[in-house]
Amino acid sequence: MYTIQGYSKVKTLEEAYELNQKRSSTIIGGGMWLRLGNRSIGTAIDMSDLGLNQIEETETEFVIGAMTSLRDIECHAGLHQYFNGMMKEAMKGIVGTQFRNTATIGGSIYQRFGFSDPLTALLALDTTVEMYAGGMIPLDKFVIMDYDNDVLVRIHIKKDRTQAAYQSFRNAKTDFPVLTAAVSRRDGKLKVVIGARPGRAVVAKCPDVLASAPTEEDVKKFSGRVAEMVSFGTNMRASAEYRKILAEVLVKRAIMEILEQTSPEATGGVCK
Ligand SMILES: Cc1cc2nc3c(=O)[nH]c(=O)nc-3n(C[C@H](O)[C@H](O)[C@H](O)COP(=O)(O)OP(=O)(O)OC[C@H]3O[C@@H](n4cnc5c(N)ncnc54)[C@H](O)[C@@H]3O)c2cc1C
Structure with a gap:
């Protein structure tokens, strides 16, 4: 179990990024992976006030906020329709519904797990990761990058008739x-x-x-x-x-x- 010394519910992305530069700070997504570790966290950064739990569909892309739950992606009608049910198929095997209601796409993609269902699915699409400092990074580049202290803000998936x-x-x-x-x-x-x-x-x-x-x-x-x-x-x-x-x-x-x-x-x- 991890322990938290301080907690900050940030009001801006800049604040989240600045706090995250300290080695002892950690962004809390759904906390489902973090809770298995035994880290002592100096400042837990909570981004849940930043409106990043939304999926937006535009003419050209789907934009998924980092705090969006895996369950919201699984159940999103637009994604389901556009990508032939692929996203639901990729999410539905991850533990159980309650788990997927809490785990976030930001935590999942930032961590680049070797067992990741969403990473596999999103790599097959034209996906770009929007980082606060690093800007727009194609997922196939992001997946081989080392971990740093940047903040994953959104995920963009192109609507290209795939x-x-x-x-x-x-x-x-x-x-x-x-x-x-x-x-x-x-x-x-x-x-x-x-x-x-x-x-x-x-x-x-x-x-x-x-x-x-x-x-x-x-x-x-x-x-x-x-x-x-x-x-x-x-x-x-x-x-x-x-x-x-x-x-x-x-x-x-x-x-x-x-x-x-x-x-x-x-x-x-x-x-x-
Ligand atoms: C028991 C168990 C079984 C699982 N089974 C599967 C499975 O079968 N398939 C699968 O694909 N996945 C599986 N997962 C992984 C899971 O789906 C999530 O990917 C994982 O829990 C991370 O998401 P989270 O929101 O809980 O992240 P957290 O635990 O909150 O964070 C994980 C890491 O990401 C960092 N982070 C979070 N958000 C951001 C952000 N926006 N920017 C930068 N860094 C960030 C955190 O600081 C932390 O280091 C499993 C996890 C657990 C605990």
Whole structure:
């Protein structure tokens, strides 16, 4: 359990950033990850008065405030509709509804967990992270950056007519995923992301293009070649060899889903 010496409910982002420059300070998102540690926190920075718990949809993008809960993303009708139900699929396996009501997207993406469902999903889309000092950083760059004392403010996802699908595999419901995979397709071009390898999610280097009207066998072969291009590791949940086999299966399923995609409403709507 962590202990907190001081608490500041900030009124501006500048205040949050200034306070966060001190090593002993920490931004509290949902606090769900922090509560598992035993840090002694000098100043806990609470950004819940900054209106960052909103999802805004404009003509060109979705803008998600850092304090938005994973559950709000899961249940957002616009995101659900635009990205073919992918965001709901990526969120729904994370622990349980009450947990997702508290954990934030800011805490999830800032931390760049090696098991992250949202990181895998967002990397497949055209996503940019808005940092207070660092400005706009494409997610594929942010994911390999070191931790610093900056403040994650918002996440921007471009509305670029991308089709998307998400797959994950867990040994048991509510556990961390053994493997995650997200695929998007724009102008016929596929982007494949594999996460929980168990390292941070990566965009796979696709070895070749998939035929314009591929058979299931074509997709299987393509997915197998993609899995060859990614490195996997072993941990208590699965071996590297098993993860590689899973990657082929999950990527194939996600591509098949994209090829067969209908309205996400046909798969049961946004949230029950
Ligand atoms: C038991 C358990 C199981 C989990 N299972 C999964 C899972 O299966 N899949 C999955 O994807 N995730 C999983 N997670 C991770 C979870 O979904 C959240 O990503 C995690 O709890 C962090 O979100 P938070 O809002 O709780 O962040 P916090 O715990 O509040 O913060 C985490 C870190 O991020 C920093 N931070 C928070 N907000 C900001 C910000 N705006 N700017 C800069 N830094 C910030 C904090 O200072 C802290 O260092 C799990 C977590 C737990 C505790």
